[in-house]
Amino acid sequence: MYHRSSIQMVLSSSFTAVAVTGMIFLGLTLFLRFSHATNAQMAESSRRVLSQVNLNMDRYLRDMMRISDTVYYKVIKDTDLAEASLDDALELLWESSREGVVSIAVFSGDGELIAAAPLQELKNSVTPERESWFAAAEERIENLHFSTPHVQDLFEDPDYRYRWVVSLSRQVELTRAGNIQSGVLLVDMSFGGIEQICKDVDLGHSQGYLYLTDRSGEIIYHPRQQLIYAGLLEENNLTAAGYTDGTHTEKFQGQTRQVTVKTVGYTGWKLVAVVPSTTLWDNYGQIILFFLFVVLFSVYLLIFVNLRLSGWITAPVKKLDRAVKALEAGEQVADFDVGGPYEVEHLSHSIESMVSTMRHLMDDIIQQEKQKRRSELDVLQAQINPHFLYNTLDSVVWMTENGRTEDAVVMLTSLARFFRISLSRGSSVIPIADELEHARHYLTIQKMRYKNKFSADIQAEDGVEQLYTIKLVIQPVLENAIYHGMTYADGDGEIHVRAFRDGCDVVIEVTDNGPGMPEDVVERLLDPAGPAVPGAKGSGIGFRNVHRRIQLTFGPAYGLTILSEPDAGTAVRIRIPALDREAAERYRKEGER
Structure with missing residues (x-):
């Protein structure tokens, strides 16, 4: 049965294979274009989100910097410490911005507390000049320094509250009896403000998240920060700190991720949005199912149509094939009247004529070969x-x-x-x-x-x-x-x-x-x-x-x-x-x- 329908099967399978290949190629092309567009759209979405977060972060940091500038240029610069105290002015400024500021303090160059609000008594175990924010302020005389999140533990708190803060420190010039001395201004910002800006971010994907690092890659905020500090979770923050602004693809712990980076002005901090590849593929699920359904239905339809069409075309050819096989089996007479299209009928008559000619030629060739062989032997014999x-x-x-x-x-x-x-x-x-x-x-x-x-x-x-x-x-x-x-x-x-x-x-x-x-x-x-x-x-x-x-x-x-x-x-x-x-x-x- 297979041999009788081999031409039909070849035609059917060829047409079907070409059509299916074309469909698959077209589908894959569309799918790849869609996936590329989706990736680009997701990257653009992440960039827009980061831009908005960056604006909010920039606004928050400007407010903190504005408080620091106000303390320095409108309070410290106008006050001679030999004649007046800074306590009342600092208390007033803290009251006006207490939602975002935990404390404000001014220290001399050797770490002595000059003034502070709302708490004014340092712990006995604290040595300010040895703190990282103090050293960073003295190293960056012309710039502000933002620290990583830490617990504020400088002052004796009667309520025994320990708050997470980000310290904004800067070097200042103190006036005492007309003499200029070096000092450090410290503004402890509430970490809750930064956390609130970052944690409410919606990347549009259930598994996507955003975190914040400083310029060296140390984490400032992460939605799973406690797990990272406890060593139960790892993040690729050190590598992300080296990325330029834009979208990157990385592989971390066996998972491919789309990472979008945005640098926060003034601080060098980096906002990092992470979207796992599993999230990207979730968006393709319905498209893949629809694509498979279309391909399978089209294959079924193509096979049915091609079988009928190829059967109609190949019926005379199969009849001609049976006639040729009869000749191969040794029959002297075969029916070459196959009918069908003109081309097939003409082919059948040509084959019939060719068979007759070949029989005569084969007889002649056999005789010639025998004569040639005999002549060659005779020559060698001679x-x-x-x-x-x-x-x-x-x-x-x-x-x-x-x-x-x-x-x-x-x-x-x-x-x-x-x-x-x-x-x-x-x-x-x-x-x-x-x-x-x-x-x-x-x-x-x-x-x-x-x-x-x-x-x-x-x-x-x-x-x-x-x-x-x-x-x-x-x-x-x-x-x-x-x-x-x-x-x-x-x-x-x-x-x-x-x-x-x-x-x-x-x-x-x-x-x-x-x-x-x-x-x-x-x-x-x-x-x-x-x-x-x-x-x-x-x-x-x-x-x-x-x-x-x-x-x-x-x-x-x-x-x-x-x-x-x-x-x-x-x-x-x-x-x-x-x-x-x-x-x-x-x-x-x-x-x-």
Whole structure:
């Protein structure tokens, strides 16, 4: 069923995949644009909130600075401490701003209390000149100093109240009997005012919050300040203190957060608004659900429409496919009248015509390949050393002229039998026994020509001689063994021919005790594109001829293997399939057609 509808499925799935991919791409693009816009909107919202908080904080700090300026420029500057006291003026100023101010105090340069309101008695354990706000005021002579939140514990309070304050300190000049002395003015602001400004901030997100740090990152206000002081919670305040004003994305304790920073004027404090990424994703939930619903519904609709449409288009194509499969199954006649659109009908007629043409062409090609293979084998066969005949006849003439008639008769007899087997009544496949006999006659002739300079023997394993091979595969190997081995052999040369079974194959091995060959020469001998072997008769043509004829006949798994090393002799193995009479007849008919 799948194969019959494969074209339909391809069309349906392709159309659906393209459409769904386009929808997903469009949806993701819109989603990313929306998320980017949402992030930008949230960042802008956080910036607006921080701007408003900054205005409120700025107003509150200006009020405190205004009180400090009033005490300094309208009270301290106009009072000579040798003639008048500052207590009444400080008490009056404190009464008018008691909602935001916890206390006002003036100290001399050595830490002596000059005046204070509303409390006027320092604790015995307090040393003002050692307090951080006192030292900071003396270091910043021209500027005001705002401290971090701390408990106000300078004065003896009959009510035993301890209030959280932020100290505003500054260096002042005190006049005593006309002399100018250095002093410090301290205004303790109620931390509740700062806390009230910050804690009522609504960032528009349930998990978002705002906190305040000084310029070094120490927390001034945090909605979970007590937990942070107790070590139960951590905040990334030190890193946030280094941020520039604007929106940043940070990862803290495995959570991605959107952090917006605003610097408070005069103080260097930083307002930090934090919105966790979980809050951002909460806003995307409904959009994602709606997007998934639209995609799933669209996919269902597209699949339904595409299946119907592709089914209507592919029905004639499937019918044509069945006709082609019928031809593949071996049927001689197939119905190519598929109907359908003009293009499909035209295609069916073209295929029908093409099938007819291909059948004729295949028959022609088969015949041409057989003829080509036969011609190539004939050419290779014709290359088998024709000068051997001339050299042998020259030797017969020489023997006759020198009265060696019997030797001449033996050589001519061997030559006649040699060529009788070579011809083999025109057959290219002969019994291995004939091929070995052919080799014996060749060795007889060559031993007489070389005056018995070498000895030779031929052995065959039982049953091997009844098998078949293509002819003239041993003689060229023997020729190379004589020319390249025996000519240069030290002492008596030896040539051994052995035929044996190796599994489903037959191996005919020719070994000699000649000088051997280096590895590079061995590699060139069977390389059809390699150069001729220099300084040697035959130059390796006989090896290549035999190797090529065997592979043309039986395939690349068969052929020659040469094993040789300098001063170690040479062994040539001829590997052919083990062919009985029936198998040999098939090869003979193929080669002679």
